[in-house]
Amino acid sequence: MNSETIIQQIKQHKKQPHLDFRLKQQTETFTDTLFYTLFDSNTDVAQNLGLLAKQFDDLVTLACWETNKPCAKVWENYVAQLPIVLEALNLDAEAILNCDPASLSIQEVYMAYPGFYAIAIYRLAHVFYKKGFPMVPRLMTEYAHRQTGVDINPGATIGKSFFIDHATGVVIGETAIIKDHVKIYQGVTLGALFVAKSLKETKRHPTIESNVTIYANATILGGDTIIGKNCIIGGNAWITKSVPANSKVFHVPEIKIKTTPDA
Structure with a gap:
């Protein structure tokens, strides 16, 4: 050729x-x-x-x-x-x-x-x-x-005094709403629960009320999902439903430690 x-x-x-x-x-x-x-x-x-x-x-x-x-x-x-x-x-x-x-x-x-x-x-x-x-x-x-x-x-809407600590891996979707004095850590996703082109004109991403802290690698999905004010969302949490104000949400993993005796 x-x-x-x-x-x-x-x-x-x-x-x-x-x-x-x-x-x-x-x-x-x-x-x-x-x-x-x-x-x-x-x-x-x-x-x-x-x-x-x-x-x-x-x-x-x-x-x-x-x-x-x-x-x-x-x-x-x-x-x-x-x-x-x-x-x-x-x-x-x-x-x-x-x-x-x-x-x-x-x-x-x-x-x-x-x-x-x-x-x-x-x-x-x-x-x-x-x-x-x-x-x-x-x-x-x-x-x-x-x-x-x-x-x-x-397209996201973000209020006053916003803090992203460490950055890296943070995703905030187009229709997300973040109120004032919110702090998030690395790896946090504020995403859509469903992905389809037909949802273009709908609110697909969550609302985070004021004074919320979201720790590393938490995932919060859905346009109807609201994280109430003063909440603390622990690391690695997976949230698809609203959380009342003044709540703490934690992901508790099962950790197993096996110690090998000295030979």
């Missing part, structure tokens, strides 16, 4: 002729610029807002395939939301500092905690998601997912 035949066959089997991976790359650049604009002390805010506007124009060109969507008008409204997002993220950082005895300074939280980074990119992407801006919010959170191991769908 000669090279010309191979080229023709590849072209024939390309199912997405308009799949432009520049959108992915430029979204990641935009995300980095946005993060530095909000948090880096040496970054000039006014100068970077101009750069971000240009980068956003490029994203509009690549992402807005439907010409009837007013994508270009999103940016002005988005910028107006940035102080609100930054205020929420500062509360998240303070929650981490106050809850984690291993955190030595607020600077460490902003620069070294993958959970904070994942929350930051989620909050920045969520604003775009609510505006209906296509593809970009999902690419933003997937960029954070790749770097941190935390997969937060930009």
